[in-house]
Amino acid sequence: MADAQARVAAREFNPWRAVLVISLGCLAVLFLAPTVGVLLSSIKTTREIAFGELWTVPRTIYLGNFVEILTNPAVPHYFKNTVLVTVPATILSIALGVLAGYVFSKLPFAGSNLLFLVIISGMFFPPQVILIPLFQFFNALGLIDTLWPIICVHTALGIPICTLLMRNFFATVPNALRDAAILEGASEWQVLTRVALPISLPAIAVLATLQFTWIWNDFLWPLIFTQTDENRTIMVGIVNLRGQYSVAWGVQGALSLLASLPTLIVFLFFQRYFIKGMTMGAVKG
């Protein structure tokens, strides 16, 4: 009897479980702390923040920061430019990744594995390595301070991960489906668009979320390729809100919050596919 009770007690207290919960809790706090900081700074005056009251619970909610950014004529430009970069670059990189992934997975040819490795290796080059040559290249084309270089670079840099993910996803699509479609009279393009793509929506949702977030949040390339406020994207715009002699914490916090809304909306929109896509292949369906 006593033995049984001891066993139950042992089962009830699992130190590893407690350690796990505490570790995950700490991680969650670490991840959320900056967001909470931004949120708090957006509803406080610059004076409050300057007096070191960033982390205190606000006595009043100050909305002046939001009013300031909504009336700032540069902010709509930032948003418009970011959409003009993010949407085409996301669509183009995924489209090219889908095409390349389909070929590598379903229509292999002599040397295709090597070519696949070459494309994938693009993921491992740090952007700083190609920064100067790319700047010189686009400068020679007269495209500096336009959105074109950012779209081109993000499309190109997205191809390796899109190709990798789509190739691996298409590999899980049974060849018999392609065979069946071809016997029914489908062309290769129709196999892709009518069979392979519709059942690849989870993978595409993962890619769309990742690419959209990466491109939307990118700071480096817009900083390098744009020079005037008319062509800045939102992330560079946030930094530009800084005055010459002061730091507008509150205004920057408010714009940061607004700037993160689109990626949040995209994630919420795709999340049910996203979770499915991330766990795909883990268990046999």
Added chain:
Amino acid sequence: MADLRLESVSKSFGQEEVIHDVSLEVAHGEFIVFVGPSGCGKSTLLRLVTGLESVTSGRIFIDGVDVTHVKPSDRRVAMVFQSYALFPHLTVAENIGFGLRLAKTPAAEIRRRVAEVANTLRIEELLERKPRQLSGGQRQRVAIGRSIIRSPKVFLFDEPLSNLDAALRVLMRLEITRLHNRLQATMIFVTHDQTEAMTLADRIYVFNHGRIEQSGTPMHLYNAPANRFVAGFIGSPAMNFLPAKVRRQEDRFTAAIGSSVVPLDRSLRNLPQGEISIGVRPEHMSVVDPADGDVEATIEIVEELGAEVIAYLQIDATAEPVTVRLPPQRQVVPGQRVGVRLAHESFHLFDSDGALLG
């Protein structure tokens, strides 16, 4: 005119030839089964017929037309895949009408023909469901439905029953036979299960290592196998093979199985002296008292199946276990010493290479 004719078809993948010079003919309305062990090339041959794989050499004719270099969808063949290959994002109706939609058939016509096929296969109530909501047997019917809607010249089935459980497999076998009777269509069915081959086929082609070992009606293959491979492959339980030594005694031959000597058929005129293999079907052996049999044996395992008893024996003279089919009333127990009487007139004799003798 034959619905399907293959002329010296060969197929290589790289340096490896997997189909060797296969020629065959399938008449209109015939139900043909390609049977053979895994990897014997039967499914590859089916893919060559569909055009999903191209031949390395040889020619393929469908309805008298050379289709060797015609694209798959223009060959007027339809295939039911082992995995059914239903499109998971489409409903049953959309799956069945997929080919018609690609061919830009008017929607009303597609609906009419899908309904017709659904009626034939009794799947009307499933038309709006997705494949994941169907059972294995229902998926099978939908896959068949997709294949029959375009009225192909030749139906090809690539091991379509192997994913089903035993009971459903028997049911689907009957369904396919009924469908064949109703459509009177030419069908080629690939399987590695000799029972499926025996029960479905008008004619069977037995394949091994990319070659046709023998073709004929199921009973012809059962009663007159051309070699040891076919003899061992067709029939369940499989034929027994007893190692023996041929001796000539005056005008007739005898075979020594260990220390026992059994007479061979009097009509045999030309047998090589030496090691051979005697093939005996399980039903051509009977269990008797130890003193009365051709050879002595010990019963190892007994399977009582109701309508018959299958006994597995160890013959003293050979290391090979043998299988005997007994009537249900025959009482035998494991460990029992028995004599085994062999029906000498039903022997199949093979040389050491497996070729038929006599």
